[in-house]
Amino acid sequence: MGVEFYEELKELVGQEGSQLVAVDEVCKPMIRHWCEAMQDGNPLYTDEEYARESKYGSIIAPPTMLLTWTMPPLWPPGEKPPHPFELFLAKLDEAGYYGILITNVAQKYHRPLFPGDHLTFTYKVTDVSPEKKTGLGNGYFVTTTFIFTNQKGETVGTQSLTVLKYRIGS
């Protein structure tokens, strides 16, 4: 696609969506399910006695679960206005870039998460590359950054995700 299309994409960079609220509080059953799936035996996550004696004084969530707490529900469907990131993806879909693949992940952990914590988060597109030739087809690398906040208003962590939106077989 031409320079004009890339300029249109760049206009959507930095647009903040509304603040979103996690469906569930941080809780022990979801932590345990995660540890079961990841085969993670760290006693801070599931051993009450060990965790109580630790510097945290309680069970904590695996820090890598950050994004999991804020995943949207499968059902019922959301009624919120579309987020700028969704508009971004829709624009690429319309232009024929249907393929999507996550290429880069980065997480920073500022504070531990405890059962009972309730997260809110905002996210925005923070970068888009010019169109690039890749092994899968021509596409754009789109980076989104999330900021996660607990119920006290403290930032608990950030995550950035880069996806390749590509034209399949181009």
Add this chain to the structure above:
Amino acid sequence: MTWKSVYWEDVEEGQELPTVTMDITCTTVISGAIASRDFTPVHHDRDFVQNLGLKDIFLNNATICGYVGKYLTDWTGPEGELKEISFRIATPCFPGDTMTKTGKVIKKYTEGDQHLVDVEYDFAVPQGRNCGGTGTIALPTRGH
């Protein structure tokens, strides 16, 4: 059960982390996707993903995050505190693959009162590198 700790004083730059292998199955892929609340069909629906031209369902990014966290704190022990991780996904990891996890300490330093190490890691599958990246961990010190 007692848990061992890797102390900051005992770590050297260039030191290798243990090599760990893990057999990936449909169950590990799907349980990881669902535990991370990722219901995207490419992580549980073989027909769907094969219609896209891919061989099979594959590990989702959150499960790779979980495996990175597990790999690093299995090495440090529970007193190792993850500060950040960052990786690039190069090739998908499919059921039937054996994942081989390797790593190395690349930097040892202090920041304020924190005793930190940076590590790099590489998770390989038969068709190439599934992911590679870095992480920062705060380690306990002897006498603290």
